[in-house]
Amino acid sequence: MIVDILISASLVISGIFGLVGSIGIIKLPDPMMRLHAPTKATTLGVGGALIASMLYFEFVLGRFSFHELMITLFLFLTAPITGHFIAKVHLHLGHKPEDLPPTGSDRPWASYESDAARAAVETPESAVNEVARKGE
Amino acid sequence: MIGYALTFAFGCFGLALLLNIYRIVNAPTVGDRILALDTMVINAIALLALFGILEGTAVYFEASMLIAMTGFISTVSYTRYLLRGDIIE
Numbered sequence: 001m002i003v004d005i006l007i008s009a010s011l012v013i014s015g016i017f018g019l020v021g022s023i024g025i026i027k028l029p030d031p032m033m034r035l036h037a038p039t040k041a042t043t044l045g046v047g048g049a050l051i052a053s054m055l056y057f058e059f060v061l062g063r064f065s066f067h068e069l070m071i072t073l074f075l076f077l078t079a080p081i082t083g084h085f086i087a088k089v090h091l092h093l094g095h096k097p098e099d100l101p102p103t104g105s106d107r108p109w110a111s112y113e114s115d116a117a118r119a120a121v122e123t124p125e126s127a128v129n130e131v132a133r134k135g136e
Numbered sequence: 137m138i139g140y141a142l143t144f145a146f147g148c149f150g151l152a153l154l155l156n157i158y159r160i161v162n163a164p165t166v167g168d169r170i171l172a173l174d175t176m177v178i179n180a181i182a183l184l185a186l187f188g189i190l191e192g193t194a195v196y197f198e199a200s201m202l203i204a205m206t207g208f209i210s211t212v213s214y215t216r217y218l219l220r221g222d223i224i225e
Contacts, residue, residue: 004137007138011141011145015144015148016148018145018179019152025159025168025175026159038171038178042178042179046179046182053185057194060138065194067198071181071185071197071204074204075181078204078208079178082215088219089166089167089218089219090165092219093165093218
């Protein structure tokens with residue numbers, strides 16, 4: 001009975017979160033805001049569905065399966081990476097570098113710094129100096 | 137009770153999939169389109185997991201693992217292509 005309640009609760013919560021994530025990418029006004037909805041809410045939703053599936057196979061059908069754990073792990077590892085890449089696409093296609101808030105140093109945002117400029121600044125000596133400066 | 141919850145979750149994820157299709161058809165920017173495709177893959181994985189509960193077999197988890205991998209690779213390659221103009225440099 002308790003297991004039934006647990007499985008049903010995970011299923012309902014996962015359904016609500018999945019739906020909220022998909023409503024979010026339609027309703028929210030700004031591209032960066034729209035990025036939040038699927039990467040957080042939908043990932044939690046699918047995690048809930050997989051937890052419900054694990055509980056069901058373990059306690060109702062009586063055979064343990066760890067495939068769900070693998071899928072959950074894979075999704076939780078890859079969701080931040082895809083979110084980061086899509087955020088970079090939004091930055092590069094929708095914003096000019098001068099529209100962004102200041103970084104607080106003389107270097108630009110990391111995504112806009114060319115490889116040559118970064119290599120010129122980040123020599124090994126300068127990295128040591130940076131660490132020494134931060135240690136003060 | 138599990139049956140009702142399962143039906144509710146099926147309805148939610150199905151509706152979510154429809155909303156994603158709507159977003160793919162009319163997206164304001166190309167980044168939103170990639171985001172909607174990525175969300176669609178995740179919702180499809182959830183639907184497959186629910187279908188595995190309904191049928192009581194573990195066959196669908198292999199399929200959802202494969203879909204998760206191809207979805208991740210395709211999203212990364214789309215975004216790499218938009219950022220760099222090239223996928224493998």
